[in-house]
Amino acid sequence: MSISVLDALQPAKKPALIVLVLVFGLFVGAWVHGKYFSDRSPIQPIDFSHRIHVTDNEIPCQHCHIYAERTPVAGVPSVSKCMGCHNSVPSVRESPEILKLATYWENREPIPWIKVYDLPDYVHFTHKRHIKAGLACQECHGPVETMDRITRVATMKMPWCVDCHTEREVEHGRDCWTCHK
Amino acid sequence: MSKISRRDLLQYIGAGGIGVAGGVLYGEGVQRKVELLIPQVIPPEDYSPGVATWYNTVCNQCSAGCGISVRIREGKAKKIEGNPVHPVSRGRLCARGQAGLNVLYNPDRIRTPLQRADRGSENTAEISWDDALTTIGSRIGRLKIEGNAGRIRLLTGRTRGHLDELFAQFMNLLGSEHYQQYDFTYPSALAAANKTSFGTDVLPYYDIENADFLLSFGADYLGTWLSPVHYSRAYGNLRQGRQGQRGKTVQVEPRMSLSGAAADEWIAARPGTEGLLALGIAHVLVSSGSYTGNDRDEWSSALQAYSPSMVSAETEVSEDTIVRIAEEFGASTASLAIAGGATAAGTNAVASIVAVNALNHLAGNLGKPGGVILNSAQTFPAAAGSSPAGLQGALDLVAAMQAGDVEVLLVHDTNPVFSLPDNVGFRQAMENVPLIIALSSFHDETTVMADFILPTNTYLESWGDDVPDPGVGFPVTSLSQPVVAPLYDTLPVGDIILSLARQIGGELPIHMPWASMEEFIKDRWREEFDERMSEGQDQNFEAFWQAVLEAGVWGQPGAAAGGQPESSSSPTIAAIADPVSKFAGDETDYPFVLHPYLTATFLDGRGANLPWLQELPDPMTSVVYGSWAELNPVTADELGIEEGDVLEIESPAGSIRVPAFIFPAIRPGVVAVPIGQGHTSYGRYASDRGVNPIHIVATLMDKQSGDLAWAATRVKITNTGERLRIVKTDGVTRTLGRQILGPGNDHG
Numbered sequence: 001m002s003i004s005v006l007d008a009l010q011p012a013k014k015p016a017l018i019v020l021v022l023v024f025g026l027f028v029g030a031w032v033h034g035k036y037f038s039d040r041s042p043i044q045p046i047d048f049s050h051r052i053h054v055t056d057n058e059i060p061c062q063h064c065h066i067y068a069e070r071t072p073v074a075g076v077p078s079v080s081k082c083m084g085c086h087n088s089v090p091s092v093r094e095s096p097e098i099l100k101l102a103t104y105w106e107n108r109e110p111i112p113w114i115k116v117y118d119l120p121d122y123v124h125f126t127h128k129r130h131i132k133a134g135l136a137c138q139e140c141h142g143p144v145e146t147m148d149r150i151t152r153v154a155t156m157k158m159p160w161c162v163d164c165h166t167e168r169e170v171e172h173g174r175d176c177w178t179c180h181k
Numbered sequence: 182m183s184k185i186s187r188r189d190l191l192q193y194i195g196a197g198g199i200g201v202a203g204g205v206l207y208g209e210g211v212q213r214k215v216e217l218l219i220p221q222v223i224p225p226e227d228y229s230p231g232v233a234t235w236y237n238t239v240c241n242q243c244s245a246g247c248g249i250s251v252r253i254r255e256g257k258a259k260k261i262e263g264n265p266v267h268p269v270s271r272g273r274l275c276a277r278g279q280a281g282l283n284v285l286y287n288p289d290r291i292r293t294p295l296q297r298a299d300r301g302s303e304n305t306a307e308i309s310w311d312d313a314l315t316t317i318g319s320r321i322g323r324l325k326i327e328g329n330a331g332r333i334r335l336l337t338g339r340t341r342g343h344l345d346e347l348f349a350q351f352m353n354l355l356g357s358e359h360y361q362q363y364d365f366t367y368p369s370a371l372a373a374a375n376k377t378s379f380g381t382d383v384l385p386y387y388d389i390e391n392a393d394f395l396l397s398f399g400a401d402y403l404g405t406w407l408s409p410v411h412y413s414r415a416y417g418n419l420r421q422g423r424q425g426q427r428g429k430t431v432q433v434e435p436r437m438s439l440s441g442a443a444a445d446e447w448i449a450a451r452p453g454t455e456g457l458l459a460l461g462i463a464h465v466l467v468s469s470g471s472y473t474g475n476d477r478d479e480w481s482s483a484l485q486a487y488s489p490s491m492v493s494a495e496t497e498v499s500e501d502t503i504v505r506i507a508e509e510f511g512a513s514t515a516s517l518a519i520a521g522g523a524t525a526a527g528t529n530a531v532a533s534i535v536a537v538n539a540l541n542h543l544a545g546n547l548g549k550p551g552g553v554i555l556n557s558a559q560t561f562p563a564a565a566g567s568s569p570a571g572l573q574g575a576l577d578l579v580a581a582m583q584a585g586d587v588e589v590l591l592v593h594d595t596n597p598v599f600s601l602p603d604n605v606g607f608r609q610a611m612e613n614v615p616l617i618i619a620l621s622s623f624h625d626e627t628t629v630m631a632d633f634i635l636p637t638n639t640y641l642e643s644w645g646d647d648v649p650d651p652g653v654g655f656p657v658t659s660l661s662q663p664v665v666a667p668l669y670d671t672l673p674v675g676d677i678i679l680s681l682a683r684q685i686g687g688e689l690p691i692h693m694p695w696a697s698m699e700e701f702i703k704d705r706w707r708e709e710f711d712e713r714m715s716e717g718q719d720q721n722f723e724a725f726w727q728a729v730l731e732a733g734v735w736g737q738p739g740a741a742a743g744g745q746p747e748s749s750s751s752p753t754i755a756a757i758a759d760p761v762s763k764f765a766g767d768e769t770d771y772p773f774v775l776h777p778y779l780t781a782t783f784l785d786g787r788g789a790n791l792p793w794l795q796e797l798p799d800p801m802t803s804v805v806y807g808s809w810a811e812l813n814p815v816t817a818d819e820l821g822i823e824e825g826d827v828l829e830i831e832s833p834a835g836s837i838r839v840p841a842f843i844f845p846a847i848r849p850g851v852v853a854v855p856i857g858q859g860h861t862s863y864g865r866y867a868s869d870r871g872v873n874p875i876h877i878v879a880t881l882m883d884k885q886s887g888d889l890a891w892a893a894t895r896v897k898i899t900n901t902g903e904r905l906r907i908v909k910t911d912g913v914t915r916t917l918g919r920q921i922l923g924p925g926n927d928h929g
Contacts, residue, residue, distance in 0.1 A: 025200015033208030072231035113218040
């Protein structure tokens with residue numbers, strides 16, 4: 001007659017399995033959410049493609065994001081800027097996404113884009129300095145020119161910032177006051 | 182391996198499902214809130230996101246006319262500061278000015294034109310601008326055609342610059358002479374007294390900055406008097422701006438104000454006798470030989486009666502003090518005497534102020550640095566120059582309304598129902614007016630009686646110009662511009678008047694052809710520029726206009742001011758004959774003197790709907806929210822009153838219930854209640870807070886100026902036995918053995 005703890009655990013086996021399944025389910029749910037429902041790549045009000053604009057039509061980033069070089073924020077192009085070009089691009093004038101743009105313009109309404117890259121208010125990040133330092137947009141924003149829908153590629157958390165500042169030996173790059181005023 | 186039963190399988194699937202759902206919910210929970218990235222539809226040229234632009238304009242929170250700079254980011258106003266190049270504010274700003282953002286973003290702002298079926302009720306219906314202007318325009322137009330334009334009245338608050346001219350022109354073209362202003366804070370008595378003393382009612386520049394002995398009769402120049410931001414800066418210079426020379430200040434008032442607390446000496450003369458005290462000092466100046474003018478004999482005989490012993494007995498200020506102050510005042514190279522507050526609010530207000538002006542004459546303070554410097558009446562550009570008419574003007578209007586002589590009443594930027602005594606009966610008289618139209622950004626006690634409410638832009642959304650009053654000794658004109666686009670479906674008040682003119686038709690649109698206030702002001706400035714300034718200058722008007730718009734102000738420092746003040750002795754001597762104020766209520770029935778006072782936060786109550794000002798503790802008592810009645814500890818002891826006891830304060834005109842606050846810096850026998858609270862329909866932040874002491878003020882007035890004598894009411898006090906805890910930021914006022922006042926000088 002052998003003594004096994006398994007027998008003693010027998011009554012606990014089923015609840016343990018249920019908990020296991022539940023925990024596994026949690027991981028699956030979180031993964032599914034991250035993959036398909038997260039804010040890393042939100043569905044935008046207009047299905048705008050950076051690939052078409054940057055790769056196919058060779059428009060430089062700062063042609064539209066005009067404030068990046070001189071202000072803290074890069075800025076999304078104004079609706080008038082979009083229409084400025086699209087008025088003279090008859091080939092896509094009737095495509096459904098461009099019709100959406102035209103509707104915003106006719107109603108004089110801004111397009112409510114969803115923010116993909118966002119920093120908390122206590123971080124004083126400025127685009128201007130990073131552009132002046134010679135960084136390419138892609139260093140932080142990833143291969144935007146290949147993306148149809150923008151996907152966030154970096155965590156945008158402090159360790160990520162500090163790693164880069166350390167690696168590049170940025171002057172005062174690790175001082176608290178550089179980013180937290 | 183045992184087979185899994187159907188029951189178990191379902192349980193596993195259920196657990197898995199709950200797990201997945203939980204995981205998704207977890208992911209959703211830790212995800213940041215969705216933030217939008219809203220582009221401009223058409224960006225303005227000078228716009229950069231994240232970069233602030235400062236626009237200069239004019240503050241409208243009181244009548245001082247400070248220049249302000251407003252910080253704008255992404256088209257939103259974020260912060261207001263003083264305009265550094267404006268000679269009134271010189272880069273500084275008071276709490277009321279800072280709270281201008283609360284005016285702009287106030288949730289109680291009126292957002293569309295409203296019509297009210299039932300006067301006094303809060304229920305209103307939205308109507309369109311077209312409907313409102315058509316209805317009102319046709320009513321006014323019909324009166325004009327019938328020749329009854331005199332039955333149309335326009336009542337506004339203190340209005341200057343070209344808005345004043347627009348109002349005056351509109352009413353003139355209609356054929357009505359009844360455009361008038363009412364502002365509780367306007368110093369009518371000071372203007373009238375200066376007319377007597379100096380021959381002009383344009384308020385002079387009191388050069389506190391360069392004075393070395395400042396004698397203030399009731400004027401709280403650091404808190405509420407005329408131009409507090411300017412004078413606060415000037416006070417700093419008086420004290421510390423000059424190497425090795427510290428100016429001295431003396432304050433005469435029954436209840437210590439902020440200026441009293443900052444003074445070297447605080448003198449609580451018997452209320453109503455401040456003018457007499459000034460005459461006592463004048464007596465010493467003349468009799469001691471300090472004054473050496475040609476008319477010395479006239480002064481000497483006129484002041485004969487006001488010997489220090491007689492004045493001392495009446496004012497309860499010691500003879501020594503009177504003589505000492507007179508000697509210091511006469512000996513100072515730059516002494517200055519000013520009058521305001523309760524001194525300028527008795528039945529003898531003009532007489533008292535003339536007596537104070539006489540001190541400046543006798544000590545030789547007129548027309549020199551550190552003294553009284555006249556402002557020129559006319560500065561660029563010229564405007565109508567109306568001024569508020571005090572209590573007399575309000576009484577005339579009430580009488581006309583009661584007699585049924587008013588068919589249409591237009592009200593703008595003034596709240597007479599709140600800031601007049603109840604006995605005047607303004608609200609009741611309004612019932613007799615068939616059509617009342619309020620042009621206002623907020624609901625208040627007066628607009629609640631209006632049939633139509635036309636919502637106006639706030640001053641941060643409007644064009645305008647202003648000649649500060651009092652000025653700064655040289656010609657100055659400020660220009661206001663909208664610093665943000667209008668938040669709601671509102672219009673600038675000038676544009677409403679111009680639209681009404683177009684609706685009414687006839688010769689009005691011919692003489693008032695401007696499409697907007699902006700066009701009107703620019704047009705007028707261009708005319709003035711062509712007439713006066715273009716000669717010998719290379720500048721063209723557009724460049725000039727842009728420069729003024731950027732600076733927010735135009736001025737000519739060093740240019741001739743209003744000339745040398747003429748102070749002839751005979752009108753002054755005639756005016757000082759009646760130096761003691763009379764009081765409503767006799768002393769046996771009403772043993773205490775009521776001292777309502779303007780606060781640096783609410784002024785006459787207009788600031789009470791701004792939350793930042795509501796949460797600002799009073800600088801003297803540290804009390805925040807609500808009203809209180811200040812009593813001297815001696816008076817309180819006699820009556821057995823403690824802090825928080827709810828008192829019934831009854832005057833011959835009415836009563837209020839307010840908790841007591843024991844305050845050592847008030848004369849025994851005086852009860853002081855701050856003005857500003859006690860609103861009934863002024864939005865969420867002002868409601869259910871405190872009481873309005875103006876309502877129980879008797880309707881006495883100064884005979885010579887017609888100004889309300891709001892410091893001339895006697896009251897009696899009853900302890901109701903109820904208690905109300907006073908909210909204050911102070912702890913205890915006692916030293917609790919810490920010997921803060923030095924050894925042997927501890928009041929426990």
